[in-house]
Amino acid sequence: MVTIELSEAALAEEVNRVASQEGKEAKEVLAEAVRQYLDAYREERIRAEAKAWYGLPVEMREQYRGVFVAVYNGEIIDSDQNQRTLYLRAKARFGREPVLLVEGGAQPMPVYQSY
Numbered sequence: 001m002v003t004i005e006l007s008e009a010a011l012a013e014e015v016n017r018v019a020s021q022e023g024k025e026a027k028e029v030l031a032e033a034v035r036q037y038l039d040a041y042r043e044e045r046i047r048a049e050a051k052a053w054y055g056l057p058v059e060m061r062e063q064y065r066g067v068f069v070a071v072y073n074g075e076i077i078d079s080d081q082n083q084r085t086l087y088l089r090a091k092a093r094f095g096r097e098p099v100l101l102v103e104g105g106a107q108p109m110p111v112y113q114s115y
Contacts (some may be wrong), residue, residue, distance in 0.1 A: 006030070012026075015029050015030060015033075041098075042098045045097075045098035046098050046100055048074070049071040049072065049073075049074065049098065049099070049100035050071075050100055050102070050109065052071055052074035052075075053069070053071045053076075053100060053102055054108070054109035058106045061104060061105060061106050062104075062105060062106045063104070064076075064079055064104025064105065065104055065105040065106070066081065066104065066105075067079045067080060067081050067103075067104045068080055068081070068082070068083045068086045068101055068102065068103055068104065069086075069101070069102055069103075069104045070086055070089075070090045070099050070100070070101055071099065071100040071102065072090075072094060072097070072099045072100075077090075077093075077099075078090065078093075079104065083101060083103075086101055087101055
């Protein structure tokens with residue numbers, strides 16, 4: 001087990017207070033907070049990778065029509081016709097680091113709306 005120290009006394013007190021109010025241990029509250037932070041971090045990284053991909057010239061993206069592309073740190077790092085194969089290679093290389101897998105081609109960036 002790895003021990004991580006929370007050195008800000010005021011923050012530690014607040015975590016303990018919330019844990020007490022929720023009927024949980026402080027380590028549970030901290031673990032949930034870290035999970036939420038990491039989820040938000042990964043989402044932001046994927047948004048940045050998507051922005052990098054869709055920001056490439058159409059002609060460049062069109063070169064990848066018919067294959068899936070892996071984008072990491074704003075760069076195309078790999079491609080494959082099989083999305084699962086590409087995923088497994090990216091996972092082997094980068095572990096849980098956020099890597100965008102996207103279908104190649106000149107299609108515009110999808111726009112999502114919530115209702």
